[in-house]
Amino acid sequence: MRRKTTYLLLLLLLPLCLHAQDSKTFLQTFVQKMSAQPVQFTFSFEYENLAQQIKESYEGTALCNSKQFRVLTAKVEVYCDGTTKWVYNVDVDEVMLFPASEAYDITDNPLLYIQQHVDDFKYKPTVQRKVEKGKSVLQLDMFPKDKNAAYISIGLTVDAATYYPVAIRYNLKDGQRYTVNVSAFDDKLAAKNSAFSFPKHKYPTAEVVDLR
Secondary structure: OHHHHHHHHHHHHHHHHHHOEEHHHHHHHHHHHHOOOOEEEEEEEEEEEOOOOEEEEEEEEEEEEOOEEEEEEOOEEEEEOOOEEEEEEOOOOEEEEEEOOOOOOOOOOHHHHHHHOHHHEEOOOEEEEEEEOOEEEEEEEEEEOOOOOOEEEEEEEEEOOOOOEEEEEEEEOOOEEEEEEEEEEEOOOOOOHHHHOOOHHHOOOOEEEEOO
């Protein structure tokens, strides 16, 4: 009886073992997949401040090409051509100019952020597989090796079949949380350099604040 119970237990666990994936392989595959540039995706961005009980969300599109990126939402438009970064506030018709940074924030270019910091995380040996909204996904929670990092963890969820990103969750020490939910993803397109520069002709009345 005991031998039969053990046999049944192994049969139940076998599918889980077959679907288990090494975390390093998972990250290497994801980074390689994201190296196909440029990529464009539609997203919803959620911001939560647990301490102050604040929750905000908005939708937008992003176009990323290595060190260049463009993020468009109803309230803020961000352009970066690799040298200059423009942040346009739609409500006040103001554009602020900054020097482009070599280190990217996850709220600007989350895909490049993970690529740049892939060796700076620690994580469990295997990736979690589950089903979300009828889709098979792989999820890995990554924790910073640097104890002085501003965040506690980054959760990366990808489509198990394509490795396209599904969600990126960024948890800060002070209770703030950023979540990028990706609803559509395209890595088979072309983009001109002009797509990453602020289109001055579209906003002739915009006040310019140059902080370079």
